[in-house]
Amino acid sequence: MTDHSSLKQTAEAALAGMHPYRDRLPTFTRLPEIGRKREEVLSELREIAGQEDARWETGQVSGSYYHAGKEHFAFLNEVFALFSHVNLLQRDMCPSGTKFEAEIVSMTARLLNGGPEVAGAVTSGGSESIMLPMLAYRERAKAERGITVPEMIVPSTAHPAFDKGAFYFGIRLIKIPVGPDLLADVEAMKEAITPNTIALAATAGNYPHGLIDPLEAISELAREHGLGMHVDGCYGGFLLPWIERLGYAIPPFDFRLPGVTSMSCDTHKWGYGPKGASVVLYRSSELRRWQYFAVTGWEGGLYASPTIAGSRSAGISAATWAAMITLGEEGYLDMARKIMRVAETIRSGVDGIPELRIAGDPTFCLAFLSESVDIFHVNDYLIARGWRMNGLQRPPGFHFCITRPQTEPGVAERFVADLRAAVAYAKTPPPHPPKSGAVYGGGQASIDPALIREFIYRRLDETYEP
Numbered sequence: 001m002t003d004h005s006s007l008k009q010t011a012e013a014a015l016a017g018m019h020p021y022r023d024r025l026p027t028f029t030r031l032p033e034i035g036r037k038r039e040e041v042l043s044e045l046r047e048i049a050g051q052e053d054a055r056w057e058t059g060q061v062s063g064s065y066y067h068a069g070k071e072h073f074a075f076l077n078e079v080f081a082l083f084s085h086v087n088l089l090q091r092d093m094c095p096s097g098t099k100f101e102a103e104i105v106s107m108t109a110r111l112l113n114g115g116p117e118v119a120g121a122v123t124s125g126g127s128e129s130i131m132l133p134m135l136a137y138r139e140r141a142k143a144e145r146g147i148t149v150p151e152m153i154v155p156s157t158a159h160p161a162f163d164k165g166a167f168y169f170g171i172r173l174i175k176i177p178v179g180p181d182l183l184a185d186v187e188a189m190k191e192a193i194t195p196n197t198i199a200l201a202a203t204a205g206n207y208p209h210g211l212i213d214p215l216e217a218i219s220e221l222a223r224e225h226g227l228g229m230h231v232d233g234c235y236g237g238f239l240l241p242w243i244e245r246l247g248y249a250i251p252p253f254d255f256r257l258p259g260v261t262s263m264s265c266d267t268h269k270w271g272y273g274p275k276g277a278s279v280v281l282y283r284s285s286e287l288r289r290w291q292y293f294a295v296t297g298w299e300g301g302l303y304a305s306p307t308i309a310g311s312r313s314a315g316i317s318a319a320t321w322a323a324m325i326t327l328g329e330e331g332y333l334d335m336a337r338k339i340m341r342v343a344e345t346i347r348s349g350v351d352g353i354p355e356l357r358i359a360g361d362p363t364f365c366l367a368f369l370s371e372s373v374d375i376f377h378v379n380d381y382l383i384a385r386g387w388r389m390n391g392l393q394r395p396p397g398f399h400f401c402i403t404r405p406q407t408e409p410g411v412a413e414r415f416v417a418d419l420r421a422a423v424a425y426a427k428t429p430p431p432h433p434p435k436s437g438a439v440y441g442g443g444q445a446s447i448d449p450a451l452i453r454e455f456i457y458r459r460l461d462e463t464y465e466p
């Protein structure tokens with residue numbers, strides 16, 4: 001293990017930077033005796049929201065802001081305001097919620113080539129849309145196959161939401177290292193199947209490298225063994241269909257594959273809806289049943305909820321629905337066209353930088369790797385130029401996930417120019433280790449995982465410090 005003092009220093013500095021408003025705004029650790037004036041509060045919030053938005057509006061921030069423009073969001077906020085106070089649990093009071101959510105599910109299922117038999121639910125986000133099918137597969141396997149120590153097999157690049165689902169629901173997650181092509185190793189997945197396996201999963205547009213796993217082969221494997229198969233389309237689900245329609249060669253990734261029994265697809269990413277919504281889809285409504293929850297003998301009456309949350313604001317679903325029907329196919333296609341133009345500009349720029357390579361053959365999320373320079377020195381330089389990439393490990397790298405802010409004129413060209421300069425910087429690096437590699441991957445250093453976990457938990461604690 002390495003000397004961790006510089007890591008500790010970096011972590012402490014990061015914690016100290018988490019409260020920039022302490023000095024500028026009043027801090028409330030208890031309720032004010034008399035409420036503050038709305039106008040005063042609004043004016044403070046306008047200022048800090050404006051400052052925070054200014055960072056990503058440059059187009060220099062990878063992913064995170066799946067923003068379809070100010071007018072679009074002003075409209076969504078108007079819709080949200082009409083239903084923000086409404087509780088989706090009380091459907092007798094808000095049949096509108098049924099209209100919104102049933103139509104969101106149906107439109108998403110059709111987009112992913114699901115027939116009328118495909119059923120689903122609106123959830124709070126991608127993680128929930130991954131965890132609910134894990135629960136469903138666990139419950140089904142317990143009832144139908146008597147499995148009490150359930151196992152699920154995923155490639156190592158699968159999103160941590162699978163680990164979270166395993167943690168919450170007592171499922172053993174078998175993570176199979178990806179092959180040298182960074183794609184799921186189907187043979188190794190096959191070898192990992194045991195009598196306790198409840199499902200397989202893989203990704204259509206994975207987070208680290210934006211790549212699509214060999215889903216057709218995994219679908220066949222699932223069918224041969226009578227297992228469930230989840231395709232995580234949280235990232236790619238709302239974008240790959242349009243990229244495919246634009247004529248790019250995208251292998252089938254959805255319900256066209258007969259072994260696919262469930263999918264997750266985030267409306268709060270390239271669906272351009274508000275944060276806090278996603279869709280989980282199942283091959284049949286019978287399979288969806290296993291995620292439901294009901295209590296029949298409670299003093300408070302009958303209780304049932306289809307997803308993890310209890311009360312939910314109808315505002316999110318109303319705004320998601322409104323985003324989908326106002327953008328329509330034409331709007332989504334247009335946005336995908338612009339995103340792919342940016343991706344192509346960056347990819348051809350990288351072709352002219354021999355020290356860099358892009359992992360695999362991606363579409364909207366490009367991961368940069370290097371065998372000849374320290375990729376985190378490259379990232380350090382980009383950070384100094386105002387870019388915010390997402391750090392990767394095994395292999396060390398970073399990715400640039402393209403969303404609408406990058407489609408503004410000149411952003412892609414500016415990125416390529418800065419990337420070229422960043423590689424020149426990394427070729428004659430400074431004497432100190434790169435800063436951006438300190439936690440993610442740590443360059444070649446071997447950092448005690450327990451120590452990293454402790455820092456991460458401290459950071460989570462810190463988010464609840466006023």
Ligand SMILES: Cc1ncc(COP(=O)(O)O)c(C=O)c1O
Binds near residue numbers: 125126203205206235
């Ligand atoms: C492939 C993939 N799956 C799942 C998720 C989790 O989504 P959420 O953060 O909405 O829970 C993400 C988030 O980026 C993702 O990229």
